[in-house]
Amino acid sequence: DLSPDKEEQHRQIIDMDNTLDFGARTDVKTRTTWMAPIIWEEMFDPHYYNQMHIHLQSSVALTVFAVGRYLDAYIKTFLISAEKHFMLGLPVTYYVFTDTPEKVPNIELGPLRKLKVIMVEKHSRWQDISMVRMRTISEIIESEIRHSFRYVFCFDVDQEFKGRFGPEALGESVALLHAHYYKLPKYRFTYDKHPNSKAFMETGDFYYHAAIFGGFWKNVKNLTDVCYQRIMEDKMNNVEAEWHDESHLNKYFWINKPSRLLSPEYCWDLTLPAYDIRVTRLIWAEKDYDRLRET
Numbered sequence: 001d002l003s004p005d006k007e008e009q010h011r012q013i014i015d016m017d018n019t020l021d022f023g024a025r026t027d028v029k030t031r032t033t034w035m036a037p038i039i040w041e042e043m044f045d046p047h048y049y050n051q052m053h054i055h056l057q058s059s060v061a062l063t064v065f066a067v068g069r070y071l072d073a074y075i076k077t078f079l080i081s082a083e084k085h086f087m088l089g090l091p092v093t094y095y096v097f098t099d100t101p102e103k104v105p106n107i108e109l110g111p112l113r114k115l116k117v118i119m120v121e122k123h124s125r126w127q128d129i130s131m132v133r134m135r136t137i138s139e140i141i142e143s144e145i146r147h148s149f150r151y152v153f154c155f156d157v158d159q160e161f162k163g164r165f166g167p168e169a170l171g172e173s174v175a176l177l178h179a180h181y182y183k184l185p186k187y188r189f190t191y192d193k194h195p196n197s198k199a200f201m202e203t204g205d206f207y208y209h210a211a212i213f214g215g216f217w218k219n220v221k222n223l224t225d226v227c228y229q230r231i232m233e234d235k236m237n238n239v240e241a242e243w244h245d246e247s248h249l250n251k252y253f254w255i256n257k258p259s260r261l262l263s264p265e266y267c268w269d270l271t272l273p274a275y276d277i278r279v280t281r282l283i284w285a286e287k288d289y290d291r292l293r294e295t
């Protein structure tokens with residue numbers, strides 16, 4: 001575990017994070033009502049964040065699931081591109097969860113970077129592949145990550161890094177604005193609408209995308225525990241939230257406000273018009289649903 005002193009020092013420096021220039025972008029929202037920053041290009045000095053997190057000895061565990069056909073389809077591009085853009089300069093360990101460990105390609109990793117492959121079962125319902133991730137992430141945080149890493153970031157695999165995804169994205173509790181919803185009025189957000197689902201909500205702050213979430217390991221552990229518990233309660237009550245784990249994630253962040261938000265630069269869909277997107281740091285990979293989802 002990190003010593004309390006280090007943790008405290010880190011918290012102070014993060015809170016003093018007054019280098020962000022909230023006025024640098026007038027075309028987009030750069031702060032939430034609870035004063036959490038929303039990170040956009042031109043608001044921050046990349047060099048400052050690199051130096052600060054090296055100084056603080058920040059370390060990052062990245063979890064990603066590649067089960068069934070998703071391994072062949074996506075993992076190689078995901079990992080190779082992460083090596084070029086994700087948290088360069090910091091110690092990073094990739095935790096790859098798959099049902100076919102022997103098929104994980106051998107990727108050349110930079111210094112301070114490691115890859116661990118962990119076997120998981122392939123759930124027959126795809127909704128379960130994505131929902132059970134919550135439990136698996138909680139377990140690996142408890143058994144390993146908490147002893148060696150300050151931060152955990154959890155990613156969908158069907159995406160590719162294209163630009164800097166650096167330590168400016170690190171925070172106590174980090175959520176991502178969904179590319180399809182950040183400009184839409186709240187009534188269009190697809191929160192869960194089953195009154196007896198634990199994910200049910202009538203209004204919220206933003207629509208968050210479950211393709212990326214992260215933060216201090218303790219916060220991510222709590223998030224995954226709470227979401228998994230609510231997913232299981234739903235199962236007992238024979239109800240499934242509209243967008244599965246993503247609905248539960250949205251409910252969680254409605255109650256537990258994230259301390260830092262990532263703009264859709266951090267997970268962009270290239271099929272959208274990009275008026276306010278000046279950099280694409282990560283993009284959605286193309287989906288061939290017929291090929292990927294047939295069973």
Ligand code: 2GW
Pocket residue numbers: 064065066067068069070071126127129130155156157158209210211212243244245246292293
């Ligand atoms: C998922 C859907 C249909 C068929 C297969 C799968 C599948 C997902 C799979 O066969 N193998 C697998 O490893 N996955 C993992 O689950 C993989 O990491 C993938 O990125 C993640 C979520 O599935 P994905 O990317 O196909 O769903 P999206 O892009 O529509 O994701 C959003 O909604 C999901 C819930 O329905 C999750 O909340 C996800 O985090 C969201 O981005």
Ligand code: MN
Pocket residue numbers: 156157158211
């Ligand atoms: Mn996805």
